[in-house]
Amino acid sequence: MAAEPLLPKPPVPPDPETCCQRGCYPCIFDYYDTALERWEGRVRALGHDPAEVMDRLSREP
Numbered sequence: 001m002a003a004e005p006l007l008p009k010p011p012v013p014p015d016p017e018t019c020c021q022r023g024c025y026p027c028i029f030d031y032y033d034t035a036l037e038r039w040e041g042r043v044r045a046l047g048h049d050p051a052e053v054m055d056r057l058s059r060e061p
Contacts, residue, residue, distance in 0.1 A: 007053060008042050011035035 014028045040050040 007046060007048060008039060010039050010054060010057065 011032055014032050018028050043050045043053055
């Protein structure tokens with residue numbers, strides 16, 4: 001049985017209170033969205049479904 005490749009950890013979403021609500025661009029959430037897109041691309045390149053990986057991670061203790 002082949003070992004599953006180590007998958008990168010997804011980015012941690014910023015706390016909603018870190019946004020100053022002044023319409024900054026880029027906003028802290030823009031940085032998070034970009035990091036999440038890169039993470040999803042890396043996970044797909046390793047042959048996994050990002051949604052399934054995220055779901056599995058959310059169920060881990």
